[in-house]
Amino acid sequence: MDITRRGGLSMLAGLAVAMGARGTAAAAPTGLQSLAGAKGLRLGSSFGWAAKGADRGSFANPAYAELLTRDCGLLVPENEMKWQALRPTPTSFAFAKFDAMMAWADANSLPVRGHNLLWHQPKWMPRWEETHDFGATPVRAAEQLLVEHITTVCQRYGTRIRSYDVVNEAVNPKDASLYQTALSRALGGPEPTLDLAFHTARRAAPHAQLVYNDYMSWEPGNATHRAGVLKLLEGFKARGVPVDAIGVQSHLVTQGVDARATITGLEGEWRRFLDAVTAMGYGLVVTELDVRDNNLPTDIAVRDRAVADFTRGYLDVMLAYPKLHDVLLWGMTDRYSWIEGFEPRKDKARRRPCPYDAGFKPKPMYAAIAGALAAAAPRS
Ligand code: 9MR
Numbered sequence: 430m431d432i433t434r435r436g437g438l439s440m441l442a443g444l445a446v447a448m449g450a451r452g453t454a455a456a457a458p459t460g461l462q463s464l465a466g467a468k469g470l471r472l473g474s475s476f477g478w479a480a481k482g483a484d485r486g487s488f489a490n491p492a493y494a495e496l497l498t499r500d501c502g503l504l505v506p507e508n509e510m511k512w513q514a515l516r517p518t519p520t521s522f523a524f525a526k527f528d529a530m531m532a533w534a535d536a537n538s539l540p541v542r543g544h545n546l547l548w549h550q551p552k553w554m555p556r557w558e559e560t561h562d563f564g565a566t567p568v569r570a571a572e573q574l575l576v577e578h579i580t581t582v583c584q585r586y587g588t589r590i591r592s593y594d595v596v597n598e599a600v601n602p603k604d605a606s607l608y609q610t611a612l613s614r615a616l617g618g619p620e621p622t623l624d625l626a627f628h629t630a631r632r633a634a635p636h637a638q639l640v641y642n643d644y645m646s647w648e649p650g651n652a653t654h655r656a657g658v659l660k661l662l663e664g665f666k667a668r669g670v671p672v673d674a675i676g677v678q679s680h681l682v683t684q685g686v687d688a689r690a691t692i693t694g695l696e697g698e699w700r701r702f703l704d705a706v707t708a709m710g711y712g713l714v715v716t717e718l719d720v721r722d723n724n725l726p727t728d729i730a731v732r733d734r735a736v737a738d739f740t741r742g743y744l745d746v747m748l749a750y751p752k753l754h755d756v757l758l759w760g761m762t763d764r765y766s767w768i769e770g771f772e773p774r775k776d777k778a779r780r781r782p783c784p785y786d787a788g789f790k791p792k793p794m795y796a797a798i799a800g801a802l803a804a805a806a807p808r809s
Pocket residue numbers: 507508511597644678717767
């Protein structure tokens with residue numbers, strides 16, 4: 430079934446009816462989650478904290494909150510659980526913003542997954558970490574800092590969080606090596622640091638799915654990154670480290686207007702990677718899906734078509750793996766996507782990476798996701 434090309438409009442019309450039906454508290458799932466739920470899947474999105482009513486991708490923005498409650502069966506904090514947000518100093522925690530997000534999610538019966546317990550790169554740790562004095566017994570001090578962080582976060586949220594990106598982006602895509610931080614240098618290297626993170630998470634949140642999350646992808650230029658991630662996953666297995674699944678971030682990049690041709694070229698290598706991951710016993714989670722509309726003309730209709738077709742083809746490949754249960758988008762609307770600030774288009778046209786446009790209208794990408802969910806085999 431190719432809904433992105435043939436049935437896109439009728440699919441959107443059908444969903445609009447479902448959306449309209451919502452509005453009462455504890456209503457049945459609507460929108461994308463209703464399609465996902467019918468297959469035993471969950472469709473989710475990142476969300477953030479902001480002051481009430483601010484024009485941001487936050488629960489406190491009614492327009493954004495409406496998209497979350499309409500389409501999502503799962504949420505993930507975009508930034509508020511990171512060390513940079515939670516750890517102003519080595520001895521303090523700042524939970525207020527993330528607590529508010531959890532309270533809103535709970536009030537709306539939306540589960541939340543944790544992102545992340547350790548983003549293992551110097552530039553994504555808090556400033557103080559790289560110059561931190563680990564004292565006369567650095568191994569012990571570094572272990573203590575990491576164990577205290579993970580244990581404190583996991584215990585605070587208990588069984589309300591059932592999946593964690595325990596370690597995020599530890600592999601350098603340039604040479605497949607593991608990044609070092611001041612923390613890992615003190616602790617005796619990256620492997621013992623990452624291993625300790627997972628062992629600690631298992632102890633502090635024995636109920637939770639523990640995920641290694643990274644952005645190795647299927648586009649050209651990712652082979653070294655994929656190899657590095659496979660090596661890391663093999664190491665985890667060999668050392669008996671409790672890692673349950675790999676988070677495939679899925680920050681996709683279009684390669685041209687003919688998505689089909691691109692996918693035909695990329696699919697084989699990508700499946701070999703996913704096959705190697707799943708053969709080791711790891712599960713799969715699509716954790717941060719969005720699309721950079723590169724190598725496409727300015728024309729919005731052409732870009733949206735290519736983004737939608739690329740998304741549909743990608744999700745069809747991913748959803749063919751029975752081990753995939755959760756698909757999370759890195760934002761619902763183009764209005765708040767990180768991509769606009771991180772990598773604007775050369776022609777200055779606004780990026781179109783998400784299922785809703787900047788005016789909160791569903792785009793062809795929305796129908797593509799709906800189509801992929803509708804076509805997926807049911808999970809047991
Ligand atoms: O979208 C996030 C952006 O708002 C932050 O400034 C940035 C740094 O914290 O992180 C972005 O999210 C990243 C995620 O945490 C990990 N994978 C890549 C995401 C996009 O850069």
